[in-house]
Amino acid sequence: MPADFLQLEGKRIAVFGVANRKSVAWHVVQELGDAGVEVALVVRSPERRESVAKLAGDLPIFVCDVEFPEQIEALAHELSARFERLDGIVHSIAFGDYSEGPKPFHETNKEQFLRALDISCFSLVAISNAFKDLLTPQASVVTVSISTTRMASENYGFMAPVKAALDSSLAFLAKSFSNFSEVRFNAVAPGLLKTSASAGIPGYVDSYLYAERATLRGRAVQTAEVAATVAFLLSPKSSGINAQRLVIDAGMEVNYFDQRLIAGFLGTNSSGA
Structure with a gap:
């Protein structure tokens, strides 16, 4: 197999969302x-730039808080002045405010929901629009x-919505x-990962451990596997x-009725009669 099998050598790609060494974006x-690849990192704040610079x-490293349209436009101009083209963008940005703890979905706060939608979803639209003239005709956005x-x-x-x-x-x-x-626009869709961001989700550790058992191989999905995809x-x-999403879950979605999981459930919930 040739050393540059993926034909990425010499490409220029902007990666949004590096926070620390556990980030999906950093593995990418x-x-x-x-x-x-010639990589340009984009982080949320000057403080984050200082910490990421150590890695x-x-x-x-460029700064852009995607909650602010003017910062996205300023970043597009800044990158255009430095690079004549970009061959790709990685959008690894998500935010959810769980400060009130887990609540029934019907009690979701409107402000929380719309802010999460803005940062985690609309930012992809806004970045793509601002960067459309900088992207090469065959660029890839992930x-x-x-x-x-x-x-x-x-x-x-x-x-989830x-x-x-x-x-x-x-x-x-x-x-x-x-x-x-x-x-092209595509998504990687990983199962549960061990990242700093996920640690802020209430009850995540228990879900992660269950997901690991539910995989066909009995081992959790690794962040490096996501980065390779x-x-x-x-x-x-x-x-x-x-316009596709590639699921990376080590077969979890086909394995919910695994006999080991069922046996564990029955053992935990046995009446002892």
Whole structure:
């Protein structure tokens, strides 16, 4: 197999959402760096830039809080002045305010829901629009979703509908951009991961441990596995994939009735009669 099988060497890609070494975005940066990609990091705040700089070394780091349209536009101008083109964008941005703890979905606060929708979903639309003239005609845009938005996990709450909106937006962005380019829009949709962001979700650890048992291999999905799939979707080798989501859950969705899980459930709930 050739060293540059993915044909990514020399590409320029902006990666949004690096927070720390556990971030999906940081694993993507490492994967792309190994493939010879020129990476530009985009973080949320000047403070975050200082902390990420300790990881990133000489990689350029830009600041953009996607809640503010003027910052997205300013970033587009800043990157245009530095790079004549971008071959891809990685959107690894999500935010959910769980400060009030887990609540029944029908009690979701409107402000919380709309802010999560703005940061986690609409930001992809806004970034794509602001960067449309900087992207090459065959560029690839990849976002990070979740393995399923149809499972009503109480602790994840309003974020699942927000991710469903993100997934739906892929088709509409791909259709819109097809009027003037071949830019592709896809998502990686991982199962439960061990990241700093997930640690803020109430009850996440128990869900993570269950998900690990539910995989066909009995081992949790690794963030590096997600990053490798992102790299594939950014590469010309995935040129026929557009407006899709690739699920990365180690087979969990087909294994909910695994005999080991059932036996464990029956053992826990046995009446002893």
